[in-house]
Structure formats: C-alpha cells, structure tokens
Amino acid sequence: MDTNNSDWQRTHYSSEVKPELDGQKVTLLGWIQEIRDLGGISFIILQDREGTVQITVPKRKVADEFLRKVEALQKRFSIGVRGIVKKTQMTPRGVEVIPEEIRVFSTATSQLPIDIVGKVHANLDARLDARALDLCREENIAVFKIQHTALQAIREFLLDKGFIEVFTPRIIASATEGGAALFPVDYFGKKAYLAQSPQLYKEQLTMSLEKVFEAGKFFRAEESHTRRHLNEFVSIDIEQAFASAKDVMKLLEQLIQHTCKTVSEKCQRELALLNHRLEVPTLPFKRITYDEVLADLKREGVEIPWGEDIPTPAFRKLGRIHPYFYFIVDWPTKSKAFYIKPKDENPEICEGFDLMWSWIELASGGTRIASKALLIKRLEEKGLNPESFKHHLQAFDYGMPPHAGWAIGLERLTMMLTGKKNIREVTLYPRDRFRLTP
C-alpha cells in the first residue's frame, strides 16, 4: 500500500483521456468502480469525479509482481495508475490505458452496503445510511454538479445585477417571528434559536447596502413528513431597496431562465446521465391571481373559501392546469407574513407572491412594509408582540427605503433541474424529522 501520492500528480481526469492522446503517458488517480477479469486479460474501470476510463491489463505480458498487485485489487480501492493511452475500437469511449505502474492508496471492504454500478438499485433509506459511498455513484455526482452549476449561475447573475453577498446570523435571540417552529440552542446559558430565515436582517441591509443576497442554510423545526421538506435547507434570499414586487418578480424569472439555460448548456453529460430533459422557460411567466386560482380550483370541483390557504391536494390539481413555472399574486393579506405590504387601494390583498413550479412552491416574496406604524399594526393583527421586534423596528426610524425581495429553496430548484422526486435525493446529508445521521 502506498499511503501518499505526493510524487504522483494527476495529469488527466478520466474524461480527458481521449483517442488523440494515443501513445502518451498519463497519471490517473481515482477509485476502482468495477473489475472484469476474463482470465488472461483484466479490465479495471477507474472512476474519478469526472467519469470513468478503462484500464486494460493483458496478464500474460506483465511481470509477476505487477500481476500479483493487479489480482489483489477490489472495488472501491483508491488507486493511482501510470500508463500509456491506447486508441482502440474495443471500448465505448475509443480509448483504454495500459498500465505500467499501479499504486494502491487505500483498500475497501469487499462486501459493499449498496451496489454502486446500478445493477440492483438500493432504496433511498439504505442509500442514505451509506451516504458517503452512495455519493460516489455517478448519478449522484451528476446531481450535485448540477446543483453547483445552478448556484454558480445564480451568484453570477446576482453579482452582475449589482447585488452584494452577505452573511446574517444563524443564531438568533427571539422566537417571536411567529409561524415556523425554531430549534432552541443553549447560548452560554441563554436561550437562543437557529435562524429560520434571514428576513429581518436582509431588510435592514437595504438601508445600507441596498441590494443584497445570501445563500445559506436555515432551520425549521417542523414535523413535516413530505418529499419536499427538510429541517435544514439552503435558501437563496435577495432583498432590494427602492424596488417593488413587480421588480423583483422580473428579476426572479430572469434568474430562473438564466439558471436553466446555464445548466442545460454546461451539464449536458450530467442531464443525459440522469435521463432528464431540462426545458429553458420562456418569459414572462404567467401571473395568476389568488382569485383566479380559486376559480380554477372551483372548475375542478374544489371550493376554497376566500382568504384560506390552498391545501396540498388543491395545489396538485393546480399544477396539472399549469404544469411549468407560474406566479401566484394578489394573495389575501391575512394569509401572508406580517412584513408583506398590503395593497394601498385594497388592504385585504397584498403584494406578496409565490413562484410555483407545477404544484411545488419554489420561491416566495413580495413588497415589504417600509412604514414603522403600519408594520406595528400588522404585527398586532398577527398576534405578535411589537416589543419583541424592537431592534428590528428601530431600523425603521433611520430611513428604511421602500424595498422588496424573495427567497428561493435551492433543493427544490435542484429537484426541478435534475428531475428528482424526493428532496433527500438532492441533499448531501439530509436532515428530516427522523434522520439526524450520517
């Protein structure tokens, strides 16, 4: 065993080994995905982050010592291979590598907990129990490369539009925002909580940095048991000074289009591997009012009293009518958070919106209240105590600009981009009501 590779630098990733390199010496580092030993000849599939390449060992032509080393190899051994690239008609990729030297960096147990080549597909629960190994499967590497590409595209887009990336606290003092339950933590003997959203902080930042965004983990202590909820998730939040819901909705749909376009261009191999066709949406997205939603649902035989939230089965029906992206606007004020601005001409409805993808809520946002008096009124109407918000309210004494923003769930976006139906599939180490490990 060779426990370090300091004198061996990788010259190529597997995907870079091409027929044009015929005759050239390469150094490859990675893992054994599969071995097919035919007796006189052995085929080793070497996997790295970028794909796989075949290492071909003609056993009768190699030295005994080298042969013994090859015979001892097993699936998932971490190895280095130094050898000569050979152009060939006999592999799907048109190349193979004839090894001259092999180093074993690390071994693996012979009986793996899940099949990594996809012959017998393990259930999600078994896969999550062996997540480190599960993530080695090419399908999972594809999922997380797509997520990475999407996040890069989003950053690029927002930076280009003049947004400044910020970091707000994850540990907060007050649990009085209402709504979602918070996880308590002990903060030097004081009671504190894990943040459920950067909402109040990002609003305050519009009076200094004007246009901000944050991509970060947030926590909700809800006992949800669905395919689209996690207790720890990534939220991409923006907030913009001197802007309204209309402005940030435009920004959001452009960002979605840009992200889909970038992923469909840069991740063709990954999308093909996942057998997923990603459509780049055309703009603008449909804007459907809450009243229109109720009317759509009524035609489907579902009657919802005005002002009520839309239950999940109704959203599913709605998703069948509007199968792709659409906004729902003009929500009843009472169904949205206290900081969403009621319409001036009709305070019963508000300037909040949801971005839907079929039946799933991808993002939500709106124009925020910039008036301290109105915000206090709304807090009271929601049964919240303005005293608990005094630090936030104080910001409104120093020139809070009109502002608007939204938050999009990165995992839900990734589900859309990859075609995965369970949010746990697109989360490296998911945390849900029943899973705290690994």
Place this chain on the structure above:
RNA sequence: GCCCUGGUAGUAUAGUCCGGUCUAGUAUCGGCGGCUGUCGCCCGCUGGACCCGGGUUCAAAUCCCGGCCAGGGCGCCA
C-alpha cells in the same frame, strides 16, 4: 401528530391472501476455481435472511396485539 402500505441474506425481491415438502426460491453481491477483448462478461462450486416483543395453534416468514423503522399521502410549514 394522523391515515394507508410495508419490514425476508450486504442489496433488491418471491413466498404471506388461504399456517404444514419453506430444509425459505431468484437476481445481484461476497469467497474459491476456470476463461485473452469485457463493458449488466460468461461458466462451475460456495456463503449469507424471515425487524423486535408477546399471543393463538399440534405447527407461524405466513394469523392476532404492541413496539420500532421505512415508503407514500395529509397536516404543520410567518
């Protein structure tokens, strides 16, 4: 938290309805052996399982009760 369905080798499943040749089948996987062009390699041998606890019965993987766990759905999710 509620409802439905399920829990059988490392993994994925058959068997369960209707209890008894089930000594629990198959695939994949692991081990051993053979094989020079595989790419779901092939062939032979071999290893490995009825979630836990209680009950019914001559007899339980199979029926009943409780627990735990999982999948789906609902609720919750400013």
